[in-house]
Each structure stands twice: as C-alpha cells, then as structure tokens.
Amino acid sequence: MQWAVVSAAFLASAVEFVEAFTIVLVVGVTINWRSSLLGAFLAAATLAVIVATLGVALVQFVPIEILRLVVGVILILFGLKWLKKAVLRYSGLKSLHDEEAIYEEKQAELRARGEQKSPRIDTFGVLLSYKSVLLEGLEVAFIVITFGSSAANNVCSSSCGISSAAIGAAIAGILVIALGALVRAPLTKIPENTLKFVVGVMLTSFGTFWAGEGLGINWPLADVFILALVAIYLLTSFVLVMWLRRTPAQIANRKGVPAESVEEEVLQ
Amino acid sequence: MKVIKAIYNFLVGDMIILIGVLVLVGVLLLIENVSALAVIRPVSGVIMVVAIIAIVTATLAREAYSKER
Numbered sequence: 001m002q003w004a005v006v007s008a009a010f011l012a013s014a015v016e017f018v019e020a021f022t023i024v025l026v027v028g029v030t031i032n033w034r035s036s037l038l039g040a041f042l043a044a045a046t047l048a049v050i051v052a053t054l055g056v057a058l059v060q061f062v063p064i065e066i067l068r069l070v071v072g073v074i075l076i077l078f079g080l081k082w083l084k085k086a087v088l089r090y091s092g093l094k095s096l097h098d099e100e101a102i103y104e105e106k107q108a109e110l111r112a113r114g115e116q117k118s119p120r121i122d123t124f125g126v127l128l129s130y131k132s133v134l135l136e137g138l139e140v141a142f143i144v145i146t147f148g149s150s151a152a153n154n155v156c157s158s159s160c161g162i163s164s165a166a167i168g169a170a171i172a173g174i175l176v177i178a179l180g181a182l183v184r185a186p187l188t189k190i191p192e193n194t195l196k197f198v199v200g201v202m203l204t205s206f207g208t209f210w211a212g213e214g215l216g217i218n219w220p221l222a223d224v225f226i227l228a229l230v231a232i233y234l235l236t237s238f239v240l241v242m243w244l245r246r247t248p249a250q251i252a253n254r255k256g257v258p259a260e261s262v263e264e265e266v267l268q
Numbered sequence: 269m270k271v272i273k274a275i276y277n278f279l280v281g282d283m284i285i286l287i288g289v290l291v292l293v294g295v296l297l298l299i300e301n302v303s304a305l306a307v308i309r310p311v312s313g314v315i316m317v318v319a320i321i322a323i324v325t326a327t328l329a330r331e332a333y334s335k336e337r
Contacts, residue, residue, distance in 0.1 A: 073289060073293055077279050081280050084282065084285070084327055216300040233321075
C-alpha cells in the first residue's frame, strides 16, 4: 500500500464524486430516484468495463518510462487547468464554484422542461444521471490509472499502485455518498474551491515529478522531492493570487468602474 | 473535429497551457537526448519547474488583462 498515492487519489476523486453526486441528487429529487440511480449504476458498469480494459492494457503493454512521461504530461495539464481556475476564484476574477447554484439551476431547467415526479423510469433522468456519472467517473478512472501506474517502483508493482489509488478513490466515493445520504442536500458545505486548489497543486506536483522521471531527469531526494514541488507550487499560487488581486480588472471589480479607467490611473 | 474538441476540453481547455506544456516536453526531450546539450542536463529539472510556473502565470495574465473581462 502506498499512502501518498492513496491520499492523492482520495482527494482528486472526492472532487469528481461531489460533482457527480450533485447531478444524481438533482435528478433523484426532481424526477425520481429510480431513474437517477439507474443512470448512475449504468454509468458505473460502463466505467468498470473501461477501467478493467484500460488498466490491464496500460499495465501489461506500455513501458513504464513512456507511461510516466505520458501520464505525467496529462496530470500537468489536468493540474494546471484546476490550479488556474482555483487561483482565479481566490483572486476574485472568477466567481466561486457554487454547488448550491448548480443545484438550483438544474432544478429550474428540469421544471422548465415540465418534468414531474413520477415513479416510472424516465429516459431523460437516466441519461442525465448516466452522462454526469460517466464523465466524472472517467476522470476518477483517469486519476486511478495514472496515479496507480506511475507510482510503480521497486517496492510496489503497477497493479499494487493501481490498487492503492483505487482504494483512495473508493474511500472518497463511499464518504461522499454517505455524506450526501446523511445531509440529503447538495454538498455545499464542502469548500470545493479549496479542494480543487489542493488537488490542482498535487496533480501538478505529481505530474512534474513523473513527467520529469519519464524524460530522464534525476530529482534530488527521489520521491521526497514531490513535497518540495508541492511547496514550490503552493508558494507560487499564493504569489499569483496576491498579484491578481492587484490587477486593474480586479480593482475595477471592487470599485465598480471600467478596467480601462483603472489602467489609465495606474499609468498616470 | 467535435471529438478532438471534446478531448481537448476534457483534458485542458486552454491553448496556452497545452502549447506551453508540449513545447516544454519537446525542449526537455532535446536536452536529454542531444549530446551537444548535455551541459544543461543537470538543470533540466529547474528548467521544467520554472517553465511550468511561467505557463500558469501566462495563462492567468491573459485572463486578468483580457479586454473581454
């Protein structure tokens, strides 16, 4: 068991599970639980097939160095995407991702379509739930396969790494579902942006480390260097948030004036 | 085309990040494989981290100073 992989996969997967569960909840509350859960179970079955196929193919046939490079690059892309959004939200240039707003928006959409609660299976509800769970689940599968395969080393084989990542993802899934079942409301209490920010930093750090290893870079202190990368990216993100809060666009947001007038003020 | 766009949006959805990371990987591959560039191999890790920070800074700067905002 690799605890670093378990915790990284846990955090990354938790974000995806929260997003998927919000949609399943909307369909369940607005249409009916039968359609919502059927869509979710169908998506889970599809995902199981995809993960089984891709997992075996990746572990059996792809050389570890090339795999590390490819998944490292993918993790950097994923990580930078999430980090960028989180930094923009913290700096105030983008509104905070609000699960409650998404919930209300989806409910309004469904009401506008004239959807009524009914006990029979609803195709639209099944598809909506299926699509959301499949999309978010694919991201979880991606995280599990990439984290697990790339974490392989002398002590732990590829399948051992995948098992560790799968355990992290499974714990996240169980916790999110249990939490959702307990509160029976959108998961607005979890500060999603904080979670996305931490995951963005972790994905970028792991991606940098693995892509570097795949390219032949010898990191000082071996795996411990991941912690140094996390610290570097956290510090950078903090500096970037501070910088963005001083940009003309953000100052204009706060003052309620056009950005151009702030730019002129700064130039003068 | 729609499939390519869907994959692009799923993976990254930002051209600066995508091009930046691909160029960075290309440069690092050259550094690691071309013998004439062997002298800068010891600092390829530093180059990688600095380049990633530059990429995220560039994409955030575009967002902050965009005329559409």
